[in-house]
Amino acid sequence: MTLSCIAVDDEPLALGLVCAFIEKTPFLQLAGRYSSAVEALEGLLSGPPVNVVFLDIQMPDLTGLELARVLERSNRGAHTTRIVFTTAFDQFALDGFRVDALDYLLKPFNYEEFLRAASKARQYFDLVQRTEPVPAAQVLAAPNEIADDHLFLKVEYQLVRIAYNDILYIEGLKDYVKVYRQSEPDKPLLSLTSLKGLEEKLPANQFMRVHRSFIISLQRISAFTRNSVQIGSVVIPVSDQYKDVFGQFIARWL
Structure with a gap:
């Protein structure tokens, strides 16, 4: 173009x-x-x-x-x-x-x-x-062909496509977020955005905020207590503000 x-x-x-x-x-x-x-x-x-x-x-x-x-x-x-x-x-x-x-x-x-x-x-x-939105008529005609399994995140000066199932957890750092991924766990993506703004874009049935500084992928939880979540070798605290919601979630597993 x-x-x-x-x-x-x-x-x-x-x-x-x-x-x-x-x-x-x-x-x-x-x-x-x-x-x-x-x-x-x-x-x-x-x-x-x-x-x-x-x-x-x-x-x-x-x-x-x-x-x-x-x-x-x-x-x-x-x-x-x-x-x-x-x-x-x-x-x-x-x-x-x-x-x-x-x-x-x-x-x-x-x-x-x-x-x-x-x-x-x-x-x-x-x-x-x-990646422009698909016209409504096309969505109605072929709903099964529309995939909603990723988001685009501004990293430095480009948009990076990140699959939801590749995300381990997200850490908020003042004006920035770090996105940790299964594919490259030692190379988090740094983006100038807020954790709250990113939380609103993520599907609630796959991700949960457990701390003012952390959002976790629910499918990546390997162990948990009432006060913490373990994802791989990383232990993430669950703050008091989010304990009730997190407790309701883990009650389904018990």
Whole structure:
């Protein structure tokens, strides 16, 4: 697919370079160039949808991070518009991750580095296109063909498909979660999301929250007491807040 792009930078040379890179890339289409984030915001809100914004961070009036937060809150920023930051300052990398940027290009960057970021954007939109919700008529016509056995989790700058039956347990770490998997138990996936948000996405008949910091896969329980759950060699505490619900569950096993 061809991605519609704009470039935003208050430095004319940097803006010209990004635009030249966009025009050089076969699967990108330059839809606009802006020397300020305010102008870019007006164009994004009033014009046709844009897939990718190549966005400088340090700009007067409205910074790139501020523009990214506006887009994140808007409906248009939910799926159709994604950010690739272009900046000379590496201290903004974590901020870029927090506003769900696809990538972070550190100036000066060459075309090879730009192309890697652009390819990451193409992979993201190809994945979104393949996993769009199935029309209701199709669901009614063939309900047995619709599988609901996985979720997609944002890990670094890509979406990773995780099968429910591969999850051992999930640990919450402030603004992040760690997902431990059967397939690679020593390589947990780290994602910038909340444990509560992830809990709402998981099927309640397969997963249970047993602690403010832990969600477990019920099918992976190898041993338990009223105060703890063992999954493999890992012992996870059951906090007082969740003991009643967990107790009702294990009562079925006794």
